[in-house]
Amino acid sequence: xxxxxxxxxxxxxxxxxxxxxxxxxxxxxxxxxxxxxxxxxxxxxxxxxxxxxxxxxxxxxxxxxxxxxxxxxxxxxxxxxxxxxxxxxxxxxxxxxxxxxxxxxxxxxxxxxxxxxxxxxxxxxxxxxxxxxxxxxxxxxxxxxxxxxxxxxxxxxxxxxxxxxxxxxxxxxxxxxxxxxxxxxxxxxxxxxxxxxxxxx
Amino acid sequence: xxxxxxxxxxxxxxxxxxxxxxxxxxxxxxxxxxxxxxxxxxxxxxxxxxxxxxxxxxxxxxxxxxxxxxxxxxxxxxxxxxxxxxxxxxxxxxxxxxxxxxxxxxxxxxxxxxxxxxxxxxxxxxxxxxxxxxxxxxxxxxxxxxxxxxxxxxxxxxxxxxxxxxxxxxxxxxxxxxxxxxxxxxxxxxxxxxxxxxxxx
Numbered sequence: 199x200x201x202x203x204x205x206x207x208x209x210x211x212x213x214x215x216x217x218x219x220x221x222x223x224x225x226x227x228x229x230x231x232x233x234x235x236x237x238x239x240x241x242x243x244x245x246x247x248x249x250x251x252x253x254x255x256x257x258x259x260x261x262x263x264x265x266x267x268x269x270x271x272x273x274x275x276x277x278x279x280x281x282x283x284x285x286x287x288x289x290x291x292x293x294x295x296x297x298x299x300x301x302x303x304x305x306x307x308x309x310x311x312x313x314x315x316x317x318x319x320x321x322x323x324x325x326x327x328x329x330x331x332x333x334x335x336x337x338x339x340x341x342x343x344x345x346x347x348x349x350x351x352x353x354x355x356x357x358x359x360x361x362x363x364x365x366x367x368x369x370x371x372x373x374x375x376x377x378x379x380x381x382x383x384x385x386x387x388x389x390x391x392x393x394x395x396x397x398x399x
Numbered sequence: 400x401x402x403x404x405x406x407x408x409x410x411x412x413x414x415x416x417x418x419x420x421x422x423x424x425x426x427x428x429x430x431x432x433x434x435x436x437x438x439x440x441x442x443x444x445x446x447x448x449x450x451x452x453x454x455x456x457x458x459x460x461x462x463x464x465x466x467x468x469x470x471x472x473x474x475x476x477x478x479x480x481x482x483x484x485x486x487x488x489x490x491x492x493x494x495x496x497x498x499x500x501x502x503x504x505x506x507x508x509x510x511x512x513x514x515x516x517x518x519x520x521x522x523x524x525x526x527x528x529x530x531x532x533x534x535x536x537x538x539x540x541x542x543x544x545x546x547x548x549x550x551x552x553x554x555x556x557x558x559x560x561x562x563x564x565x566x567x568x569x570x571x572x573x574x575x576x577x578x579x580x581x582x583x584x585x586x587x588x589x590x591x592x593x594x595x596x597x598x599x600x
Contacts, residue, residue, distance in 0.1 A: 221415035225445075230447065246425065246426025263437065352580075353580075353583065380553065380555050381552055
């Protein structure tokens with residue numbers, strides 16, 4: 199049986215935060231992707247497209263890789279104690295807990311990143327920081343790996359993070375194959391963050 | 400009323416072919432995005448995620464921008480005369496007819512690209528060519544604009560194409576704002592195609 203990648207959806211998630219990693223992880227030999235939301239069923243992104251979550255928080259299986267996207271909806275979900283509890287519960291047994299953009303604000307608010315190095319969207323950097331000042335926030339990073347925690351900067355940075363995790367789990371060769379087959383110019387240097395100077399609220 | 404971007408979904412479409420452009424076009428001031436498929440309702444991508452099409456071919460409105468993605472499903476859909484007729488009918492009144500990856504193979508098979516310059520996924524280049532040898536296929540191009548026809552190379556190249564169309568319709572400033580807000584390193588040179596040498600069947 200394949201291992202499970204679980205992506206947490208909520209209303210007004212950012213489209214590419216989810217589908218960038220889906221594209222890069224969609225054909226991994228040992229993993230399959232499933233979507234989960236609080237109530238299951240259709241969930242609409244900020245860009246207005248609807249995706250179907252196969253599981254609700256109540257019937258979701260344990261995921262091996264958890265991915266939390268960001269987006270305008272994350273500003274609301276930091277106050278959703280049901281979602282935060284779901285993240286904490288899943289995180290206890292994941293192999294990898296990952297986020298894109300302000301998804302790290304949700305992980306931070308859930309208390310999952312305390313004392314760990316992490317990053318977030320540069321256009322919502324102060325918002326992320328406010329969720330937990332005990333996180334070792336990295337202002338200049340395309341993505342950050344600290345133990346099993348892999349957080350990325352905004353939107354497109356999630357694609358680079360997703361490939362970095364493929365390299366970590368598998369190897370360089372498979373990662374480069376995926377990038378080539380998707381004609382993606384992988385920014386493979388986590389420390390090269392061209393958007394760090396725009397950090398703001 | 401906003402103008403309409405219509406994205407044509409079919410089973411086994413390539414995830415990022417659709418959601419890369421959705422991300423870049425999702426907040427344009429004058430356009431809204433809708434999904435259409437032959438029968439409407441849920442449609443599954445090659446990477447296993449389900450998206451909901453609001454319209455079927457029978458009740459779809461006229462789109463101002465038409466986008467046709469590629470993916471494994473395109474290999475089947477080149478033989479779907481209903482889909483090809485829908486593309487031809489829509490194309491008669493679009494402002495822009497666009498494609499990502501082997502979406503151009505579908506446009507070519509529909510006879511829409513004959514005598515025009517176009518490109519396609521480099522890993523399925525010969526497949527695209529076979530659909531209509533009368534297309535002026537460009538082997539080395541990240542994307543190609545010929546009149547109202549905008550075709551791109553594989554998967555991630557669709558993001559670059561989508562931004563190029565924003566520049567064409569609006570201006571450089573808005574395009575760079577979208578790239579910055581999505582922390583995307585835009586490959587803004589259509590002639591810079593790092594994957595051209597891999598062209599194969």
